[in-house]
Amino acid sequence: MNKIVLSTLLVSLLAACSSQEVKEQPKAPVESRMPAADTGAQTSGAQTQDVAVNPLKDPNNILSKRSVYYDFDKYDVKDEFKPMVEAHAKYLGGNKGANVAVQGNCDERGSREYNVALGHKRAESVRKIMNVLGVSDKQIETVSFGEEKPRAACHDESCWKENRRSDIVYQGE
Amino acid sequence: MMKLLRYLLLCALVLPGAVNAALTIEIVGSGANQIPVSILPFVAENSLPQNMTSVVAADLQRSGLFKLVDASSVKMPPAEPGEVSYPEWRSRGAEAIVIGAVAARSDGKLDVRFRLLDVVKQTQLAGFSYTVAPAQLRLTAHKIADVVYEKLTGDVGVFSTKIAYIVKSGKHFELQVSDADGYGAQTVLASNEPLISPAWSPDGSHLAYVSFEKQKPIVYVQSLLNGARKTVAQFKGNNSAPAWSPDGSKLAVALTKDGNTQIYTINADGSGVKRLTHSSGIDTEPNFSPDGKNIVFTSDRGGSPQVYRIPADGGDVTRLTFDGNYNVTPRYSPDGKSFVFVQRVNGASFNIAVQDMATWQVQLLTDTRKDESPTFAPNGKMILYATEIGGRGVLAAVSSDGRVKQRLTTQAGDVREPAWGPLLKNQ
Numbered sequence: 140m141n142k143i144v145l146s147t148l149l150v151s152l153l154a155a156c157s158s159q160e161v162k163e164q165p166k167a168p169v170e171s172r173m174p175a176a177d178t179g180a181q182t183s184g185a186q187t188q189d190v191a192v193n194p195l196k197d198p199n200n201i202l203s204k205r206s207v208y209y210d211f212d213k214y215d216v217k218d219e220f221k222p223m224v225e226a227h228a229k230y231l232g233g234n235k236g237a238n239v240a241v242q243g244n245c246d247e248r249g250s251r252e253y254n255v256a257l258g259h260k261r262a263e264s265v266r267k268i269m270n271v272l273g274v275s276d277k278q279i280e281t282v283s284f285g286e287e288k289p290r291a292a293c294h295d296e297s298c299w300k301e302n303r304r305s306d307i308v309y310q311g312e
Numbered sequence: 313m314m315k316l317l318r319y320l321l322l323c324a325l326v327l328p329g330a331v332n333a334a335l336t337i338e339i340v341g342s343g344a345n346q347i348p349v350s351i352l353p354f355v356a357e358n359s360l361p362q363n364m365t366s367v368v369a370a371d372l373q374r375s376g377l378f379k380l381v382d383a384s385s386v387k388m389p390p391a392e393p394g395e396v397s398y399p400e401w402r403s404r405g406a407e408a409i410v411i412g413a414v415a416a417r418s419d420g421k422l423d424v425r426f427r428l429l430d431v432v433k434q435t436q437l438a439g440f441s442y443t444v445a446p447a448q449l450r451l452t453a454h455k456i457a458d459v460v461y462e463k464l465t466g467d468v469g470v471f472s473t474k475i476a477y478i479v480k481s482g483k484h485f486e487l488q489v490s491d492a493d494g495y496g497a498q499t500v501l502a503s504n505e506p507l508i509s510p511a512w513s514p515d516g517s518h519l520a521y522v523s524f525e526k527q528k529p530i531v532y533v534q535s536l537l538n539g540a541r542k543t544v545a546q547f548k549g550n551n552s553a554p555a556w557s558p559d560g561s562k563l564a565v566a567l568t569k570d571g572n573t574q575i576y577t578i579n580a581d582g583s584g585v586k587r588l589t590h591s592s593g594i595d596t597e598p599n600f601s602p603d604g605k606n607i608v609f610t611s612d613r614g615g616s617p618q619v620y621r622i623p624a625d626g627g628d629v630t631r632l633t634f635d636g637n638y639n640v641t642p643r644y645s646p647d648g649k650s651f652v653f654v655q656r657v658n659g660a661s662f663n664i665a666v667q668d669m670a671t672w673q674v675q676l677l678t679d680t681r682k683d684e685s686p687t688f689a690p691n692g693k694m695i696l697y698a699t700e701i702g703g704r705g706v707l708a709a710v711s712s713d714g715r716v717k718q719r720l721t722t723q724a725g726d727v728r729e730p731a732w733g734p735l736l737k738n739q
Contacts, residue, residue: 212617212638249662250640250654250684251508251729252553253610253617255522255529256566256573256594259550263572281568282528283550287506294703 194230195309201226207265209303211246214260216268224265227307228272235278238310241265243283244290246299251285258283261305347464350381350406354426355391355413362449364424364456368410371457371471371493375693376716378464381406393429393436401431408437410460421445426456428463437463450495468691474733475696476500476510476519477707481725487521489536492689492732494720500534501541510731511554511563513580519731520544520554520563531565533580544582555598555607556580557624564588564598564607564624575609577624588626599643599651600624608632608642608651619653619667632667635674639665641685645692645712652677652686652695652712664697666712677714685728688712690735698728 194200207220216224231237243258262281269279291298351369372378381404383389390396391413401409412426427439438459444452451472458469471492479486485507490497501507505524512519513533520533529552534541545551549568556563562579575589575598588607589595594617597610604624611620611629616637621630633639638656645651648669655665655676664678664686677695686697689709694716696709701719705726709718720727 248682249638249656250597250610250617252566252597253594253640255508255550255552256568256596259568259573260594281549283568284506284524285508285529287508287524294700 195312202230205307207261207305207307208300209261209305211248211299211303212257213303214257214264216264221268224268224307225272228269228274231269231274231278232272238278238280240280240282240308240310242306242308243281244288244302244304244306245286246302247286247289247294248299249286251287255283255285255287258285261303265305265307346377346379348379348381348405348407349460349464350383350401350404350409352383352386352409352411353389354411354424355389357412357414359416360414360422360449361446362453364414364449364453365410365412367450367453367493368457368460371454371469372460374493374718375461376711376718377461383409391425393427396429398431398434406431408460408464410456412456417443422449424449424452424456428460450491454491454493467693468735470689470691470694470732470735473690473735474516476512476731476733477698477727478507478510478729479725479727480506480705487519489519489733500536500539508729509553510729511556512731512733513556514558514560514734516734516736518580520556522552522554531563533563542582544580545576545578545585547585553596553598555600557600558602558604564600566596566598575607575622588624589622589629595620597641601644602646602648608644610640610642619651632672633674638662643686643688645688646690647692650712652688654684654686664695664710666695675714677710677712678708678717680708683708685730687730687732689732696730696732698730 194202197203201223204223207216207224231239241262243262245254245258259281262283266279266281289302291301349372351365353365357364369380373380390411396411409429409431410426411429412424415423417423421443423441423443425441428437430437440459442452454472457471461469473492474489475492476487476489479488483504485503485505486499487501487507487510488497488499500519503523503525508522510519510521517537518533518535520531522529522531529550530543531545531551531554532541533544544563545565545567547567547569550573551565551567553566554563560580562577564575564577566573567576572592573594573596574587575595576585576587578585591611591613593612595609595611598607600607606621607624608619608621610617614631617640618631619633619639619642621632636656640654642651642653650666650668652664652666654662657663661681662683663676664683665674665676667674680699682700684698686695688695692712694709694711696707698705699708705728707720707727707730
């Protein structure tokens with residue numbers, strides 16, 4: 140019982156230290172708003188390492204590729220990315236315990252809110268291919284960051300094409 | 313032709329919890345007919361911690377509708393109309409003058425009196441007195457500017473209103489509220505994840521906004537009085553684009569809980585979610601008409617993002633924009649007769665445009681490269697928006713006829729997502 144209390148306290152402390160802490164001002168007390176999943180990531184050091192090469196991390200395996208790229212204001216998955224999405228669908232079919240988040244992103248041009256919606260459509264386009272191949276929605280969550288989390292920071296097409304993207308992120312990564 | 317270029321360096325008030333980030337305001341262009349007006353020093357003004365007449369003058373100057381006639385040479389400013397030498401001000405070219413006086417009270421407060429005088433007719437146009445704490449002197453100066461603006465232009469002044477916006481510094485985001493002239497910025501929320509889409513409640517007491525702090529967009533409503541906040545929309549998927557109904561009872565939001573991004577209405581406490589639009593594409597960026605009867609929004613149902621309108625309780629959808637292949641972020645003017653939006657021009661730049669609801673005529677208001685998030689001043693005369701200069705986000709404003717332009721920049725960080733607060737009647 141004490142252990143449970145202690146670990147809850149530890150999780151709270153970790154949450155309080157996290158960079159995702161949000162402060163409200165001027166009068167509200169500082170609150171921790173950490174999602175539980177993130178604290179999990181911080182306490183995973185005790186897990187045993189697999190000796191075998193993780194196919195998701197093996198640079199020679201197509202599963203190590205995670206990003207789908209798009210044209211401006213487009214959300215269809217181009218043919219060149221389909222084998223990669225299909226490989227992940229196959230992996231998820233064979234590993235029912237594995238879950239992914241598909242994160243849609245946009246370049247900085249245009250409306251921020253429209254880009255939130257467009258990023259969602261991009262993530263959905265990946266989900267739909269996986270669905271067709273039999274992956275259950277229980278294993279896939281689609282989210283959108285719109286244009287808010289650009290991977291490349293410059294203000295021309297060399298960065299924009301990098302930011303029009305869906306990422307397949309496995310839970311725990 | 314008329315090129316007026318003025319730099320007004322404004323220093324933020326250093327208050328507890330205030331952000332010491334000065335906004336620089338640069339004015340380009342001017343109104344068609346500038347009213348020549350002179351703001352005379354107020355009697356005993358030099359003893360104040362805050363010079364008032366410079367604030368009044370800066371407000372009027374910024375609107376682009378006034379020509380300030382210099383009054384700095386006045387050694388003994390008049391306190392009463394009987395002390396005014398009208399012929400002198402007429403010869404200086406002023407059509408109206410403002411005079412006033414300040415007196416300390418025994419309770420620590422100050423009595424501020426002012427009069428707006430018509431120089432030609434030698435009559436009083438307005439006269440008010442205020443009893444205020446020293447900390448309220450700036451706000452009082454803005455209110456005086458509002459009276460002068462209203463009496464001389466016929467439109468309501470908005471100098472005493474507030475604006476909200478997001479400042480991004482590195483990976484740090486802050487939702488800030490300041491006076492309409494950029495002074496007195498206060499941080500309402502700080503986060504290490506993106507914040508977007510602040511929206512004022514009609515009574516100015518709350519802000520709705522979207523935060524990514526839980527790794528997806530969620531809609532919150534936060535009190536500006538005590539900082540308390542509520543989660544209003546946290547459904548599966550995205551929760552975004554909050555817009556208040558004019559009575560403040562509910563919000564329109566864009567949700568993906570049923571698949572595509574669609575528009576829903578939800579009570580301000582998060583209850584009673586109701587789907588409003590039904591399309592197979594994106595429907596987002598809702599905005600209520602001032603009478604609450606209609607909602608304009610962005611949809612790609614026709615193949616490209618365009619502006620549409622739907623009755624607020626559901627019904628037939630009308631497409632409103634046809635010019636070009638990217639028209640987004642519609643916001644009604646306060647009189648409901650037009651809406652401002654973002655138009656992609658020549659496939660390259662994103663600019664602010666306004667469209668008349670009756671004639672459907674479109675006027676392009678800006679010509680920079682990346683203009684977005686337009687928001688009307690509550691009197692409908694100016695439009696505040698976000699743009700980019702040298703790769704850095706700044707706020708800019710343009711008059712609704714396109715003639716007067718201003719830029720507001722901070723010393724550090726990217727400023728974006730402006731929202732102009734409402735007029736507060738009983739302030």
